Amino acid sequence: MRVRNNITNMKPPLLALALGVAIIPGLAHAQAExxxxxxxxxxxxxxxxxxxxxxxxxxxxxxxxxxxxxxxxxxxxxxxxxxxxxxxxxxxxxxxxxxxxxxxxxxxxxxxxxxxxxxxxxxxxxxxxxxxxxxxxxxxxxxxxxxxxxxxxxxxxxxxxxxxxxxxxxxxxxxxxxxxxxxxxxxxxxxxxxxxxxxxxxxxxxxxxxxxxxxxxxxxxxxNFGSQFAQPQVFAGGYQGGYQAPPVPQYQPPVPQPQWQQPQVWQPQAQRPQWQQPPVQQPQFQQPVGSPGTINRLTNKLNYTADTQTLAMRPDSHRIATGGWDNTLSIWDSSGQTLVHAVAISLQGRGDLLLDTAFSPNGQRIVTGSRQTGNTAEVTVNVWDASTGSQALILQGAPTGFCQSVAYDPQGLRIAAGCFSQTTGNAMVRVWDANNGAQLFQINGVDGPVTFSPDGNLLASASGATQEINIYNSRTSQLLQTLQGNAVSGIKKAVFTPDGTHLVTGNFNGTVTVWSIPTGQIVSSFSGHAGPVNDIAINRNVTRIASAGEDGRLILWDSSTGRQLSSYNGPKPLRNVLFNPDGDVVLTGGDENIIRIFAD
The missing domain is CATH 2.110.10.10 (Hemopexin-like domain)
Structure with a gap:
């Protein structure tokens, strides 16, 4: 969303000023690099x-x-x-x-x-x-x-x-x-x-x-000044040269795409070149259409019958988890050319509808969120061994209500769940230690979606009643920022961009919106669904956004322009969507109870 400054063409002392670096006094021949x-x-x-x-x-x-x-x-x-x-x-x-x-x-x-x-x-x-x-x-x-x-x-x-x-x-x-x-x-x-x-x-x-x-x-x-590491300036004639390297081989590796650093949101670091915030409604992602590792159109390749109210992929892409009304979490081996059913985990007594699931970063565990059956008290946030299907962890004070969103932090240290009571209507987000199950804190008045920033420092959670999404310090539960979701009629799904400085949301008014975390403002918004956007996914290179809607549509967006690259119109609502790690395959599922796999 923000384009990196080309600092290599800047000449002293402008480079030092741009980086906030002090020039060493009295050193005419040295530049503070x-x-x-x-x-x-x-x-x-x-x-x-x-x-x-x-x-x-x-x-x-x-x-x-x-x-x-x-x-x-x-x-x-x-x-x-x-x-x-x-x-x-x-x-x-x-x-x-x-x-x-x-x-x-x-x-x-x-x-x-x-x-x-x-x-x-x-x-x-x-x-x-x-x-x-x-x-x-x-x-x-x-x-x-x-x-x-x-x-x-x-x-x-x-x-x-x-x-x-x-x-x-x-x-x-x-x-x-x-x-x-x-x-x-x-x-x-x-x-x-x-x-x-x-x-x-x-x-x-x-x-x-x-x-x-x-x-x-x-x-x-x-x-460094006065030592062998004193750094001379770059003279107007250019670099001095002198380094002899072998000729560049025929293979040209892909040039890394612009990425955003992960600064502390409220205290940007001065020692690195700062990214420039784009004006509102301007394109953010600068990778061209058709770049390697991303798909340009949706072609339905494979279908598998499975209850797919929820869908998750292990970080190494070798396992896929599905579940829904059948009260069973199914884990599929996806390492080969076809999906092979590997593990079935019964949620009997843990709710009658599986709503959300997430793998731990190492893929060894999986957390589920479900809905309580009637008035019977049932634990609806559970942690399972992804290989054996046995319960791997008991969460302290685990809720017994309607838990629609669960997440692991990227380091695998914490688990978050957004829930509300089906009897009192009270909403809450709980965060636990992922190693011992101890509850770390509880936030009242918000119920999800929940999502961690890539560095694990931030936790985002929405409030259905106020249509806001709050950004918290994930370690202290301190409220840091509030995004006004009433502009989009409420937020259904949220995902951080890889640098943690922006949040992409799927909204009740059928739009996909990109928010700036530091300012809380909308950067851009994409329209294309005739109903709520139930799920969104961002590919690793941040060049594509996929959205799944209540209208049964799956839309692939060019994230730099907001242009619809392709779409699929399903017969029933779609509940979830995800990219594989390489970003060249899209999976989706919903009320049709079919895993659909799309690729070029």
Whole structure:
């Protein structure tokens, strides 16, 4: 929705002013550039990537200032430089991590692509997916251990040999990384210098040396000015050059699409270039129609008979869950060419209608929300083992009413449910600890839909009575923002955009609306349904929005223009819609009790 500033064409001192960075007094030949990443290369070479995308080349055997800044835009590294945030080398591969939540692997010597540009998920980086957009720096530590420093001041120890998180995420404190506790959240980049130490770069053009043996930093943060890391300005004649890289291979990886950072909503970070809010009713998403990984039209490919009042997909797409009036949650194996029924979970005594369901981020559990049968008290929010169908967790104070919306937070730490009492009409949202089932808090007067922001910091929930949707701090339940849903006759479904700065809603008046979280205003609105929009989905690249309506219509929208790309007219109301992780398949279900699978 917001287009990233092209900061690489800005000349000093405009670049520093735009980024809110102070120029170092008295230094005519130096420009205050932050270091965003360090790239290890053979021959004792390290390349430090600045936030203006200039690159300084260093020989780690000396303490001499490096050469540069160099322009790598025409090398194999070029396509990834605009979004590069972290890098390390391991096993003969240079791993580059991008602000878009993606990564790419290059051969350490030839710099040819050996692991194609992909999003960080549980297939390629098990356990790391929830933190992909938070990575600020990465560092090859001891053995197969990689340190990932996150924007919220936490860090992760990742074991490359075991392919999982060995420790964290956890705060840098007096016990974990005592020498870095005072600079937590200030790290902008890191580079392994040799087998004994690394250099950590901080906001404000500072650095610290980090010793591997003692797992500590030596001394206090030191200004880059006056050290070998003083950054010369980009002269009018352009970058100095001098870096020789292999010719770019024939394979051209897709250039990462503009993504939005996940700033703290109420305190935008100044150290990164800020996105520009588009004017109201203007197109937001800038990816062109027909881009890779998205569908351009809806072609009904496969149908499966199943009760489909609710529909969910496991994050790795290998399982699909369906359910409804049959009082059974069915889990299907979708890893092959056809759906195979794998698990059936009876909700007997847990309500007479399954209304909503959601997989945990690791796919091991699934939470259901249902409707109570008559006046009999029945627990209507339940957590199940997705493999065996047994009850996996008992939720403290679990409701016994009408629970129409359930959600896991992206880190799998909390569960939320929006419910109301069928006898008193009282509405409430409850949030539980997903590990032990303890109730963390309850919010009265709202009943759903409930949805977490991608970073897990925000919780959105609607109020049917006031037609508002409230944005809460998901850890404290503090109300942060209210969106006035009366403009769209009330909100039926809500989904955050990947950066958490916008909310897309399906509304009772048949529209799909994009809201700005910081301002609470409508950015754009799409019309096409003759009744309420029951569900919406956004593909991963944020180029397509799919909406399912009470009128039986499934509409695929171009999110940059609001244009209808395609539609399907069903005979009965559609209740749910979702994209597969790659964004090239759409699934929907509803009162027809058929899973319909659409693709090009």
């Amino acid at each position: 932050e270091i965003d990443a360090g790239i290890e290369s053979p021959g004792n070479q390290v390349f430090l990537v600045r936030n203006d995308r200039g690159v300084m080349q260093y020989d780690t055997r000396t303490t001499n200032p490096g050469s540069g800044p160099n322009d790598l835009s025409r090398t194999n590294l070029g396509p990834y430089m605009p979004q590069l945030t972290a890098s390390f080398s391991y096993g003969g591969v240079k791993y580059l991590f991008l602000r878009t939540g993606q990564y790419v692997g290059l051969d350490a010597n030839s710099e040819n692509v050996v692991q194609r540009l992909s999003y960080i998920d549980n297939n390629n980086w098990p356990g790391l997916a929830p933190y992909g957009n938070k990575i600020e720096a990465a560092l090859r530590f001891k053995g197969s251990t990689i340190l990932f420093f996150l924007s919220d001041g936490q860090y992760i120890e990742y074991d490359m040999a075991q392919r999982n998180i060995a420790f964290g995420p956890i705060a840098m404190n007096a016990i974990t990384l005592p020498s870095l506790q005072n600079v937590a959240g200030q790290i902008t980049g890191a580079a392994r210098w040799d087998n004994n130490r690394a250099v950590i770069f901080l906001r404000g053009q500072r650095h610290m040396w980090f010793n591997f043996r003692g797992v500590n930093a030596s001394g206090l943060p030191t200004p």
